[in-house]
Amino acid sequence: MTVRTRFAPSPTGLLHIGGVRTALFSWAYARKNQGVFVLRIEDTDLERSTPESVQAILDGMQWVGLAHDEGPFYQMQRMDRYKVVLQEMLAQGSAYYCYTSKEELDQMRADAEARGEKPRYDRRWRPERGKTLPAVPEGVQPVVRFRNPVDGVVAWDDAVKGRIEIANSELDDLIIARPDGTPTYNFCVVVDDWDMGITHVIRGDDHVNNTPRQINILAALGAPLPVYGHLPMILNADGQKMSKRRDAVSVVDYSQQGILPEALLNYLARLGWGHGDDEFFTLEQFVEWFDLKNVSPSPSRFDREKMLWINQQHMKAADNARLAALTEPFLSKLGCDTQQGPALVDVIALLKERVTNLVDLAAQASYFFRHDAAPAELAAQHLGEEARARLARFKTVLADTAWDAPALSAAIKAFVASEGVKMPLVGMPLRAALCGTTQTPSVDLVLHLLGKEEVLKRLDHIEA
Structure with a gap:
């Protein structure tokens, strides 16, 4: 059997990091088992699905580098x-037309709540041997309902959560097609997974309630059942469900924050899965180590500081060179022309171990491509009259210094000694004057x- 997994987002917004983790685990499981990873866009929600959201999903998947095979x-x-499958189910009796009006459904709900029972459809249009159905009302377009078993339990061995059993008496007869004939989510998913030969459905645990319904529909179709694995939720630092209002939740947010994919x-x-104490690893190592049995069934908390450490x-x-190419757009936003100045790749090599993200890397690199005066508070601290006079003397020394790091280091040390001061009284004013910062x-x-030319030019702006 060839392992076949799928990632099936709904295009109703940006690609959420919870979705990315689902895609990652599904992709890794397929790769680990020399299988196939399928990308499916579940776009039947016509009111909320947009072409822009579809493109955001495709762009997000490309950015993180999770390539689909089909x-x-x-x-x-x-x-x-x-529609073909719906007609087959209607013909074989595993689905039926239901003409119940919205008002009737509302009354059923109210009556059930008055009795202290769980609201559910009373199956009045479900055909049974010896049962007389109501007269078909004129001008009413029916829905199609699935004839769910009324006895027994739906059970599966979840690859993450373990054994799950739900009584069929807890499930009503699900609507699988609307009055206009368009099929509903749970029905489409079943047909898709069947047609695409999906062997392992790895998805968020918000789908656990859908699974028994989908298992029953697959059974009615005579289709093989996939292995289900439901991943725990990702919570924010406060232990709450991550929200667009409070948290960075889309891959766009993280790309804009300078996080590497x-x-x-x-x-x-690492959110819900682990390999010993390993924290930092490559995607190739993850695929080699990954197994669903090591996924925790408990929710995980998103720790931004830990993520930044991993990014670092x-x-x-x-x-x-790759880091320079990724940093260049952030420098451009800061108004820096990287063609005017030192080679960006050399700047990156000097700075990259000092930062945790590309935004900070660009900020620290900016002074190599743009000369900003030191902020007033910094200038008052490090660029007083005595400091400026000392820099003017040091400029004369630099004019005659060979321009390589060892020679410059020696020149600085000799100048500090000749001035009879400690290094910070030369280094800090020099940084402030040249870079606009002491960091x-x-x-x-x-x-x-x-x-050399740029240094001498910048020192020209410092009046003695």
């Missing part, structure tokens, strides 16, 4: 297939990368 398949393009996947993999480790390990790497390395 698809994307779109449910709206499979309507003819659904491999770092986001690394962090999401991936930045340290990243190729400098920089070793000043000789900064001088070397800025270049």
Whole structure:
């Protein structure tokens, strides 16, 4: 048997990180077992589904690097297939037409609540041997309901949560087609999983209540049952469900915050799954180690600081040229022209171990490509009259210094000694004057990368 998994988001918004983790685990399980990973877009919610959301899903999947083997398949393009299956179910008696009005359903609900019972459809249109059905009302378009078993239990061995059993008496006869004939979510999913040969359905545990209904429909169709694995929810730091209002929840948020895609996947993999004490690992290692039996059934909390630490480790390990290409758009937003200044790849090599994300990397790199005056408070602290006079003297020294890091380091040390001061009284004013900040790497390395002409030009702006 070839393992076949699927990721099936609804295009009603941006790609959520919970969805990314689901996609990651489904993708990894297929890769681990030399299987097939299918991408399916469940776009039957016409009121909420948008082309923009479809594109956001495709772009998000491409950004994180989870390539699908088949698809994307779109449910709206499979309507003819659904209607064929509906007619087959109606013919064999596993589905039936229901003409119950909204007012009748509301009354059923009110009566059930008055009796202290769970509201449910009373199956008045369900055909039974010896039962007389109501007269078909004129001008009413019926829904199609699934004839759910009334006895026994639906049971499955969940790959994450273990054995789950739900009594059929808890399930009503689900609507599988609306009055206009369009099929509903639970029906489409069943037909899709059957047609696409999905062997393992890995999804969020908000779908647990859908699973017994889908199992019963698959059984009625005579279709094989996939293995189900329901992943626990991702909570925010306060233990609440992550919300668009409070939390960064889409991959767009994290790309804009300068998080590397491999770092986001690394962090999401650790939410609910583990391999010993390993925290930092590659996607290839994750695939090698991944097993559904190691997924925890308990919710996980999103820890931003831990994610940033993971991101920092991936930045340290990243190729400098790739990191430079990823950082360049952030520098552009800061008004920096990276063609005017030192090679960006050299700047990245100098700075990347000092930051946790690309936004901060761009901010720290900006002074190599744009000269901003030190803020007033910093200037008052480090660029007083005495400091400016000292920098003017040091500029004369630099003009005659060979421009490599060892020579610059030696020149700084000699100048500090000649001035009879400690290093900070030269280094801090120099950083403030050249970079507009005192938070920089070793000043000789900064001088070397800025270049002699640029350093002397920037020091010209400091009046003695």
